Amino acid sequence: MTEPLRVLIADDESLVRAGFRVLIDNEPGMIVVGEAADGATAVDLARQTQPDVVLMDIRMPNVDGLDATRRIAGAPDLAHVHVLILSTFDHDEYVIEALDAGASGFLIKNTDPAQLLHGIRVVAGGEALLSPGLTRRLVARLVDRSPNRQVNAKALAQLTEREREVAGLAAHGMSNEEIAEALSISQATAKTHISHAMAKLGARDRAQLVALAYRHRLVDPPGPAPPRP
Template sequence: MSIRVIVADDQEIVRTGLRMILNAQPGIDVVGEAADGRRAVELAQRERPDVCLFDIRMPGMDGIEATRVLAGPAVEAPLAVVVITTFDLDEYVYAALKAGARGFLLKDAGPDLLAQAVHAAADGEALIAPSITARLLRAFADAAPAPATVQPIDALTDREEQILAAVARGRTNSEIARELHITLSTVKTHITSLMVKLGVRNRVDIAIWAYETKRVGNRFGTR
C-alpha cells in the first residue's frame, strides 16, 4: 500500500513542488495540502495520513505547534511528522524535534532524500539531513537548559552506548546493523531498550538526550 502524505507550507509553489516530487516516487501518495498550521492539523486529524510533511514557518499556527498538537508527548496516537526548513541552523528546528517531529530536512533536499525521509518516518524511524545532524543538535543542546534528569533509569550497556552514539549521528537502523555487524532485529531491540531507559518516545528524543546530556560529545569525541 502507498504511504499517504499530507504537505503543509504557506507557499503554493513549494507545496506544488513537494507534491510533484513525492507523487513521482513509487509507493508515496500525497492525499492533501494545507497553507497554514491550523488547516494542516485539521486535515491531518481528518485524514490520519502515514506521514505529515510540515514547513516550520507558517501563518496562524506554525509547524512547531502543529507538530506538538499531532505528535507531542500528550498525544495518545501521535502521527509521524517530518519538518522541513530553509536554514541549516534554524532556531525552530530544535523546538520542532522536542515537539515530537520524527525528523527534518532542508528545503534543498533532493527527491531521493525526501523520499527516504518519508519512508523512514512511515517505518517508525527518523531521517535528519545528514549535513546538519550532529552540528545542529550539538548547537542547540549547548544552548538548552540541562534536563531535570540527566542519567538513564538504568545503566546503559556497552552495546546500547554504541547504538546511542549512532542514533545521535543520524544513522538508520539498517546502517547501525551494518556498522556494528548485528541483525536489524537486534538493533530494534536495543532502540526499544534505550527508549525505556531514557524515558523517551522515539529515536529523535534519543539523539536529543545524547546531546543535551553531553553523553555523545564527552564519550565519543564528536566535538
C-alpha cells in the same frame, strides 16, 4: 500488497504544495492524502486523513509549523504520525525547536527530490533524519544549551551497556542497518535495542533519543568540523 505511504503536505505556498504533490504522487508506494495552508488545518487534516508522514513548513500564518508539530506529537490519536520539517531556513535554533516539538526529521526545501523521497521513507520507518551538514552544529548546540528535557539518574542507570552503545551510534546519525553492520548484529536486534533505550529514557521517538543521548553525554560530541574547501 503493501499499503502506500500516506503523506500530508502543510505549506502556505500553493505552488510549493503543488510541486510536492506531483513529486510524491508520481513515486511508487506513496500518495498525498491532503494539503494544508496553515498549522491548524494541518492538525485537523492529520486527524481526518491519518497520514504516515506530514511534510511541515515552519513559517505559516496563524498556527506555525512548530506549534502544529507540538499538537500532533502530543495527541494520543496521532501517535503513529511522523513529522518531517521542511524549511528554507537551516538555522540551528529552528532545528532544535523542531526536534523539541516532536519532529522526526528536518530537511531544507532545496533538498534534492530523491533525498526528500528517501527522507519520507526514513521518518515513516521511525528513524530520525537531519539535512546533511546540520548534525554537527546541532549537536554542539544541544550539548551547550540548557536542556528542556532531562532524564533522571535512575533511568540512565537502567540502560545496558549495549543500549548505551546503540544509542550513541544512533546519535552519530547511523541507521538501524548501519548499526547492525557495525556491531555484527541483526537489524531486528538493533531496532530492539533502540526501542528499549527509548522506553527507558522516555523518548517519544528516535529524534528525541538522539537529543537526550548528547544532552546526557551518552556519546561524546563530535570534534570541530573540517574546513570547507
